[in-house]
Ligand code: SF4
């Protein structure tokens with residue numbers, strides 16, 4: 595059976611505030627069923643508070659709408675993310691005064707408050723669930739959708755798998771990535787691959803002939819500049835399409851969501867300022883496509899699928915792609931940009947039993 599996804603579109607017919615996305619968001623929330631679930635409950639609103647000079651995370655006006663809605667129905671909301679203090683959310687307008695509720699570090703101020711759950715997938719062993727998220731009664735997964743260098747795109751799954759856990763878990767998932775393969779026998783240590791990288795993602799472990807090529811996959815976009823510039827073919831791209839990383843993301847997401855009753859989870863994807871890279875880069879590049887709107891529902895797979903389907907290569911805004919970068923020409927826009935099939939993440943979520951990619955849009959006018 596198709597999962598209904600509430601969809602508040604950007605498109606408008608008249609010059610009226612009621613036609614704009616914040617007002618449609620309010621109407622979407624009224625139809626969400628959340629009003630009946632939050633009374634007397636501690637409600638964790640998980641979002642990305644951005645960092646640096648980014649201005650593409652969910653605008654405060656939408657966060658305030660959600661907080662007001664939860665409070666008006668008797669809920670006790672709090673905003674949560676990781677690295678909150680270091681990210682200075684106040685610089686992007688995220689303050690308790692503006693949003694109407696506290697903004698809390700999910701793992702506590704010292705980052706040591708978590709619940710460890712075992713998993714067993716290759717080298718991935720620990721899902722350390724942020725304590726405040728684990729302890730909450732209701733989870734509203736409030737995600738900004740954008741591209742992501744490691745998994746093609748970041749939305750609801752990424753907001754949980756990378757955002758509701760500790761550094762140990764993030765590192766274990768990133769450890770599944772694979773990606774670039776370096777052949778020491780072919781390397782002449784000319785250094786061209788290092789200067790070709792625009793993301794400070796690669797380095798040698800030490801100067802001289804004994805240095806080992808290392809890649810920080812949190813920063814690497816798999817642009818392949820290093821692959822292409824290497825005069826000896828010492829760097830190649832492996833071919834497993836990051837399936838392990840996306841499998842790890844899905845397993846982590848399932849482990850976090852399993853701590854809640856299904857009716858106490860709700861996913862809201864905000865499709866505005868859809869940029870090439872994750873919000874954690876601390877910057878905002880031009881949008882890849884026009885703003886789309888908001889998708890929401892209790893089925894994370896359906897929400898993600900509806901979001902991906904709405905981001906179409908036909909709507910590409912060329913300035914959103916870095917100058918000089920050619921798209922590959924086949925597959926989803928994010929696949930053409932990052933070299934990874936974003937639908938693999940959805941397949942893994944579906945295999946984990948978290949929902950269905952079969953959805954139908956219910957437009958909120
Ligand atoms: S460009 Fe190739 S040969 Fe030169 S340092 Fe990098 S990997 Fe080695």
Ligand code: SF4
Pocket residue numbers: 790791792793794795796809813814815816817818819820821
């Ligand atoms: S693929 Fe691109 S981002 Fe990654 S290390 Fe090579 S040059 Fe840097």
